Amino acid sequence: MAANPRIIVVGGGLAGLSATIKIAEMGGNVDLFSIVAVKRSHSVCAQGGINAAKNLKGEGDSTWQHFDDSVYGGDFLADQPPVKAMCDQAPAIIDLLDRMGVPFNRTPEGLLDFRRFGGTLYNRTAFAGATTGQQLLYALDEQVRRYESEGKVRKFEYWEFLSGVIDSQGTCRGICAIDLRSMEVVTFPADAVIMATGGVGAIFGKSTNSVVCTGSAQSALYQQGACYANGEMIQVHPTAIPGEDKLRLMSESARGEGGRVWVPKQPGDKRNPRSIPEKERWYFLEEWYPKYGNLVPRDVATRAIFRVVFEYNLGIDGQPMVYLDLTHIDRKVLDRKLEGILEIYEKFVGDDPRDVPMKIFPGMHYTMGGMWVDYNQATNVPGLYACGECDFSIHGANRLGANSLMSCIYGGFVAGPEAVKYARNASSAESNGCFAAEKKRQEEFNQRLLKSDGTENSFKLWRELGDLMTKDCTVIRYNKALQETDPKLCEMLQRWRHINLSDKSMWTNSTFVFARQLYNMLQLSRVIAQGALLRNESRGSHYKPEYPERDDVNWLKTTKAYFSADADEPRFEFAPVDTSLLPLRQRKY
């Protein structure tokens, strides 16, 4: 029992920083681990805003309505109580962020301004220009820096999590990590461990995610016995800018501020888009979904774009792209509310979206599935917690825009205090050599990798993985393809054992670290692909043309994957979904 426990937090994005602040405030000590300087975490990329039913626009919005929209948007796959708890907490969290100095956009009276986002009819999204994630991350980073200067937080930046240290009772006692500069492998004891390691975008090769979003940490823990839930639920964002190295997000706020999606009615129309008259344009989202229009949820918009491009062959100039048009909106309004994202388009494409409609296409964006947690953010491994994008809760089968930032902060605010509570009640036990054993296991893994002398290049293998997973496990899923995905992944795992590292030095060796991540990505890919194959229905982001309807009788279930170490493959269980608060209804926008 420790009055001032030491808690390890892995990941320094919004979720990890939120947990850190709560723990420090409660008198605990935090060791905060991050691959990058925490201020450079992926939360910085979130653009459009953060949802809270503050009802400052006289629309009669309520936290219940926010809850209803979120559960309905997630197609009823989320356990409902934590969703409700998040929506109830949201207005107070916005106030706190405001007090921390987040430069939210203001109304003329000086109050917080709100805009509309996908999957709701209310103006519920607070925003700081179009760089809301950056502004929130900085506000939390600053508070953590304050605690760091008071000695309550120790940062381990440029360290990568390798595994949990789990004792013979199955309790998490700390972590094993590698110093990304000296390449030294070290174990760290803690009274509890909180994972806040984000999404798994790199599994899909190119995505809107940052380089560090590999899912490697979650995968390592899954291979050590942690349950991974709803892995098959992957969000593809309808509007990303295709690129050589990544798919850059074009925020939903562009549509929230009035942006319209269209294609020329005539296939292969080569005219300058602005010269195409209104009657020769097809605003297909507005036509198909008159109530929500361009602000249907992401899975719905993404499938619509796929249909227009691949079934109607109406992609711009025959290419897989559609227009996202802001040119009808006043430039001053665009600058005040969307400058950050317009700047991204300008810098990376070279056109000014104030003058020219943007060309966009869907891209892998968010990981709804993740580590299984209970309503206190505790995983099935005692002493191990998870929060933020790396956990499976809140978003069900599809996440609504601007709910991610809120779920990260909410998750951290629950996980931090719960971990402290657990640590204060836990009885201290002998570690019985589990630290030394884990360190040895990781060092042996490293030695095998360094000595491997096959012919495979890890970066090439990764590109193949990304292509396979994007083709089989994103927007449209066919069982025939999915039956072949897993054997292909097994073959890649075999090839992984024949990687010949092009860098075998032991100083800041990013090639070595990447090869380790790739192994974990491959293991987690099997969970995603097999989960997708098993779920014979369509729900939210998971769409199978062979089973086009939601099937609540057979599939109102959480997919829970456990790693069978002996068989070296996932084993699946299915658990009922907690729908105690909101009755099921058909999802129809």
Next chain:
Amino acid sequence: MESIGFHELNMANKNVIFRIKRQDSPESKPRWEEFELPWRPGMNVTSSLMDIALNPVTRDGKATTPIVYDSNCLEEVCGSCAMIVNGRARMACSALIDQLEQPITLEPFSKFPVVRDLAVDRSVLFENLKAVKAWVPIDGTYDLGSGPRMANEDQEICYPLSRCISCCCCMEACPQFNESTGFVGAATISQARLFNTHPTGKALKRERLQALMGDGGIQECGYAQNCVEVCPKDIPLTNSISNVGKEVMKQAIFDLFRG
């Protein structure tokens, strides 16, 4: 500025040549290596570094190691991939190949300790931010009601300052930022201004200004204005410096008379 515009048509079937300054460890001597990649539309410096990792062979056919560099978001908002591209401090992800003169030279920042190749240690900025207490001193994270009301105009001053990505380009480009002056650099001064503008952040204004007095403080600025030239986020850094400069002066006089 090396902006030579788009010339995609002339580039088809051509190769892109890189000269990259490499260094195996903080102690080892730097060396140069050249690489040649087939041109493709939409290439940037980070996508090129990824391509080199796929096949790490120099232009003269020698096997080498992939280049080590910092990167994360690849959309110029995380601040990781700062380096010197064709002599200029900038972010590598937004350095589009079609807008760069060849051969494209890549070097690590010169005023920060090299870790390996193009990766440098920029922790000095985070230490500086601690020194100026770059945060709003809130009472706690429990529910204390709404934040201070803020006029639109004030938000419009704060927001651009708050977009600093801590890339350190302004420090690399500053002639005064070196070991002999110990100058904190523009980014830190601008952050001090941001928090001094905030209704609650103001509470620490005096301490922030005092931290910027004396050696290494704002007086070291030589008004070269390189900072504002290279800032990838167009932050009005020179405005911040003159604003904070005046405040520091006022504070110094006040402190003097108060004894």
